[in-house]
Each structure stands twice: as structure tokens, then as C-alpha cells.
Amino acid sequence: MLKVKNLYKTMAKLAGSIFAMLGFRALINNSRIKKEMKKVIYLLACLFASGANAGLITTFTDRVAFDSSVGGTVLEDFTDTSHFPIPGGSLNSLSSFGGLSAGDIKAGATYSTPVGPGNYFNIDAGGGFAGGFLDGMFPSSRRLTITYSPLISAFGFDTNNLMPSFDIVINFLSGSSYNANFTGISSMSFFGFQSNAADIQSVVISGNQGQFAFAIDNHAFGGSAIPSSVSVPEPSSLFIFCLALAGITLKRKKF
Numbered sequence: 076m077l078k079v080k081n082l083y084k085t086m087a088k089l090a091g092s093i094f095a096m097l098g099f100r101a102l103i104n105n106s107r108i109k110k111e112m113k114k115v116i117y118l119l120a121c122l123f124a125s126g127a128n129a130g131l132i133t134t135f136t137d138r139v140a141f142d143s144s145v146g147g148t149v150l151e152d153f154t155d156t157s158h159f160p161i162p163g164g165s166l167n168s169l170s171s172f173g174g175l176s177a178g179d180i181k182a183g184a185t186y187s188t189p190v191g192p193g194n195y196f197n198i199d200a201g202g203g204f205a206g207g208f209l210d211g212m213f214p215s216s217r218r219l220t221i222t223y224s225p226l227i228s229a230f231g232f233d234t235n236n237l238m239p240s241f242d243i244v245i246n247f248l249s250g251s252s253y254n255a256n257f258t259g260i261s262s263m264s265f266f267g268f269q270s271n272a273a274d275i276q277s278v279v280i281s282g283n284q285g286q287f288a289f290a291i292d293n294h295a296f297g298g299s300a301i302p303s304s305v306s307v308p309e310p311s312s313l314f315i316f317c318l319a320l321a322g323i324t325l326k327r328k329k330f
Contacts, residue, residue, distance in 0.1 A: 132253045135267030145229035145269050146299035151181045155206035159197030164190040184296055185222045203235045208292035217288035218281040227275045229298030231267030236260060237290040238282040248274040
């Protein structure tokens with residue numbers, strides 16, 4: 076809603092300036108016409124905002140390139156040792172169990188998976204990772220959900236042959252989710268994802284091969300740099316819109 080309001084204010088201001096430049100100041104001062112213009116501009120703002128929230132994703136397999144593109148992130152390394160099982164199927168900065176203290180997990184992300192038997196959710200050690208890493212054991216229906224607060228524009232993580240294939244779903248503030256599958260992971264690999272806006276609400280990771288349902292480490296999230304996609308209408312588009320709106324307004328006034 077905030078994005079719609081900001082777009083509306085920007086578009087209304089630019090439209091007013093262009094109308095004045097075209098000599099239509101008398102029209103925009105007419106209360107009835109002004110009301111109609113506001114409706115049209117608001118609808119267009121909603122349209123542009125909806126498109127901006129569609130979740131345009133850039134993927135990375137190189138952490139250096141990812142860091143360079145997204146700017147500042149929080150890095151979660153899941154401590155330097157094991158803590159398992161994670162009780163209640165949820166892990167965040169308030170978690171305290173098995174040698175883990177509140178604050179050991181970085182704030183801003185909550186990790187969760189459906190509760191199950193045995194060591195269904197763990198901070199494990201070894202497995203080719205340095206220090207602790209986050210994992211979950213099968214069944215295949217098991218999945219890792221990461222929920223972000225506040226919303227973020229980018230995240231990335233390391234994995235290896237403990238999760239040789241996985242599906243990922245990225246959920247945004249609005250618009251369609253991003254879905255992808257990655258296979259053939261035989262050694263330590265990085266996977267990074269950057270949205271065109273700070274609109275990522277959550278991520279769902281589901282491994283579909285091997286002993287582990289998921290296994291990740293060095294989870295980076297946040298991001299201050301956003302790819303150069305247009306989140307507000309370009310001046311040329313707005314200018315054409317204003318000309319069209321002026322033509323419709325003049326026609327209605329004439330008849």
C-alpha cells in the first residue's frame with residue numbers, strides 16, 4: 076500500500092506539471108475533471124505497483140558477484156558447532172536450547188519445518204561444512220521455510236552433495252511466486268537470489284534427493300542495492316499518458 080501511495084504522489088505531481096506545461100492549468104483546476112484525473116492516476120499507480128511487485132529475480136552462483144550486486148547483508152553461519160534437535164520446528168534469534176543461547180542466531184530471519192520424529196531439524200556439524208550448518212532429515216515432504224522480517228531484496232546460501240537437488244519457492248509481498256529447481260550439486264556450491272525490490276517475504280527450500288531434506292550454511296540475507304528495473308513509470312510513458320488524458324478531458328468538455 077505504501078508503494079502505491081508513493082507512486083500515486085509521484086505520478087500526480089508529474090502529471091500536474093506536464094498539464095501546466097501544455098497549457099491545461101484551467102482543466103486541472105476544475106474540481107470535476109480533477110476528481111476524474113485522480114481516479115485514473117490512482118488506478119495506474121496500482122497497476123505499476125503490481126508490476127513492480129511481480130518478483131523479478133536475478134540468480135547468482137558466485138558469492139563475490141552476489142555480494143557486489145546486493146550490498147550489505149546479514150551472514151548467518153549457524154554457530155561453530157552442533158545443536159540438535161531444534162525443538163518445536165522453529166529457529167530464530169530468541170532460540171535457546173542445547174548450548175544455543177538467545178542472540179546466537181541473527182535477527183531478521185526465522186527458520187521452520189514441520190515437526191517430526193527423531194532429529195528432524197538440526198544445527199549439525201561436519202558434512203563438508205565449516206562449523207555448524209542447518210539441516211533436516213527426510214521424509215521427502217519435509218521442507219525448510221525461511222521467513223524474513225523486515226522484508227529483504229536478496230538472500231543466498233551454501234549447500235553441497237548432502238542436498239544434491241532442491242526446489243525453491245520465493246514468496247513476495249504481492250505478485251506471483253518465483254519457482255525453480257536446481258540439480259547436479261556434487262560439491263560445495265553457492266546459490267544467490269536478488270529481487271528487483273525489497274519485497275521478499277519468505278523462501279521455501281525442499282531437497283528431493285539424498286539423505287537430507289535440506290542442508291544449508293552461510294545464509295546471507297538483506298541487500299541494499301537493487302537491480303536497475305523500473306519501479307515507477309518512465310517520464311516518456313507518463314507524458315504519453317498525460318497527452319491521452321488531456322485529449323479525453325477536452326473531448327468530454329466539448330460534448
